Amino acid sequence: MLQMLHEKGLRAEHCYAAGIASIGAAFVSWMLSQRMESNGIARADRWGIFIGEWAPTFIALGNGLRTYEK
Incomplete structure (x- = not known):
């Protein structure tokens, strides 16, 4: 699977950037869900964790992709 992703043009830097972006997205979704969710803080926490x-x-x-780039 990693070889196919590498051949399709996906690079390790793309995955690292997506990982960092998902950390930010988790925080933002937690903050927004905490304010907008009527079911309370438990549901907001689940969104952030998800x-x-x-x-x-x-x-x-x-x-894994880094191994194909070397």
Whole structure:
């Protein structure tokens, strides 16, 4: 799978940038959900955690793609 992604043009830097962006998106979604959600803070926390789980996935993909770039 990593080889196919590399051949399609995806680079480690793209994955690292997506990981950093997902950290920011998790924070923003938590803040917005906290203010706009009528179901309370527990649901806002779940939104932040859900999006925050993307960051390690993107970083791991970036590390894997780095092996194809060397």
